[in-house]
Each structure stands twice: as structure tokens, then as C-alpha cells.
Amino acid sequence: DLLLAIPVDWNLSGDHITLKEVAERPFITFPRWVYPVYYDHLMAACVERGITLNVVQEEQTESAILALVGSGIGAALVNSANLGRPPASVRFLKLADLSLAMPLVFAYRSDNDSPMLLRFVKALTDALHGNK
Template structure:
């Protein structure tokens, strides 16, 4: 049995006429009649009562028509879903994101536009730092992610540069001092103050770049405490434990008990990059990449 048998049968049953069915199908009448006869022979039963007045479904034929319609509807639905999956409009996308990159600007805008474009796609978003994301992509646990890239990517991964953030100074509001949040501040003037830092193990590439930039400035930061995430660092700043050098993306969600000040004498570009596995076969990922290229003016 082939699908055309069902299509021809349904057409004949709905028109109760081989002639009208053949006109609808653009197939000759003998060909339609032959297919109906072949179907009846294969099933071992009559689907139609034939008379000079035309065709009429038998009881078996009426039952078969209901099931045939359901089968064709299910096949049409399956084909529709498959086309949407192939177009990246249906499926699941597992993405990582450095937390502060998702608060303002490009990343949340891209998610919003993608949701409007492909509302049936499920995005599973995980907040992870850059090294954690790279490991997860290497293990196949993430399809892609937004990272800050300071080192060459592993061979299996490729990246799309998006934008650059910089660093700012986070100061506890409980510290004494006349700080104007509209004017940049010099890091050299705070070198004797305690600082909260990431441990090197959390992100060696960033840690080394930051310390190198401070050494070139002639500043040796006094580390009072370390914390493994920038959220934890800012919590300690708010508690008055120390100042911190943090991502300017935090300006999109400034902590209530910390001042975020631009720096006069220190700049450390933080390149935000979208990274994914080379040769990834997920059509949803391909559509998301196309949107990111459009958002950043990098269409191929």
C-alpha cells in the first residue's frame, strides 16, 4: 500500500464519483479506478457499493475513510513539523551566558527578537562563567554560549565576535569619601584600599590580563578576599569588604550598595563572543546565528 492509494480513496469517497475524483487529482479515470481496485484487493474487502447511480461507501469503507483521514492528517502534521524543524523554527537550543552579559543591550535584545521570530523554540539558558561554558560545549552539554574571550578557542569551537565591554570600579557606598559617579576615578588613588578579586583558577585568561594591566599602571592591588563569581564579588563590595574591578556590563544592573565608577587610568577591553561547536547540525542554532549576525551587521 502506498500513500497515493489513500489519497485516491479519500477523493473518490468524498465525491462518490471516480470522474470527479480524477478531475480533482488530475489523474485519468482508469488510473483512479485501478488504484481503488488494487486497494480493495490488498485489504480483502469492498470499500464501495457500485451501481448505475454511482458509488456508495460500504460500512467497512466508511470506517476505513475515518481512519484514512486521520492517517493523512497525521502525516501532514508530521511533514509540517519536520519542515519547521529543518527551518530552525521548532526545537530546543541549549545556551550558556555569562550572567552580567544578559542584563542589558545585545544579548537580551537578541533573545527577544528570536522569541518573536521562532516562538515555538525552547531556549534552555544556563548561567556559567567562560571556562565552564567552554567545557560544557566540548562535552556536548551546550549548543553555544556567550563568553568573554581572552584566549584562543579550542580547535572544535568557533566564535562570532559581538562587542566589547570594559572594566569599571565598584566601591562600597559605606566607604567614606566624596565620589562623583558622573566622573571617572583614578585607580592609583585607591591602591592602598582592600580589593575583592576573582581567584586565578576561575578564569586564568582574564585574571592574567587584569593583573598585567595593573602592573603596567604601577598598581599592586591588596586582595582582601577572593570570590569565584562577579555576583559574589559585588555582594562583598556591598558589604564593605573591599573595592573591585568589574565588568562595565554591570552598569545595566548596578547594585544598590555599590558605586560603579569609570576609571581614568585603566582600560581592559572585554570581548563578548558567541561560541559554538564547528559543524553543529542543530537548525535552531543556525537560525540563531543568522539573527546574531543581523543584529551585529555581520551578515554573510
């Protein structure tokens, strides 16, 4: 899912916020060509809510985006996997009005009999089906 990453010096209270409340503030995002499906999905979700982000800069990696957030350039929508490791100058807020889960798909050649690949596929299959 998504989190809102903001500079720590933005005086916003609480742990939750709506994207609409901050949409006019400066935002950092990635260029569409980096993740076109995700980008389109995200922008469509914003449009559905009547939100247009004030994008002031684009960066290709989430680490670069978070560095810019930490330097005070603006906010960003980032993967919730970052919640456990926020940069010192970044604060994460949960969004009350936007949730955007994206499926993760793995593909591999069925004729690849690499033992490492087969163990990986088994681990994924077991995890998806709740096997230990």
C-alpha cells in the same frame, strides 16, 4: 570594559576615579583559575601602570564579589554590564586610567544543524555586520 565597584559608604566624590587612587584600599577579585586569560590581562594592565591591588579576598562569581563589596569588605573591578543594575549598597565609578575590553569568542561544531543554533549564529553574524 571595567567599572570600579565600591561600598556606598566610601566617601569618594565624582563619577570617575583612577585605580591608582584606590589601589591600597582592600580589593576583592576572583581567583586566577576562574578566568586565567582575563586575570592575567588585568594584572598585567595594573603592573604596566605601577599598580598592585591590595587583594583581601577572592570569590568565584561576580555576584558574590558584588555582595562582598556591598557589605563593605572592599572594592572590586567588575564588568561594565553591571552599570544598569547596581546593588543597593554598591556604587560604580568609571576608571580614568584603566580600560580593559576583552574579546568574546563563540565556537560551535560546523556539523551541528540544530535550527536554534543556526538562528543564533545568524543573529550574531547579523549583529557583527550591522544587519537588522
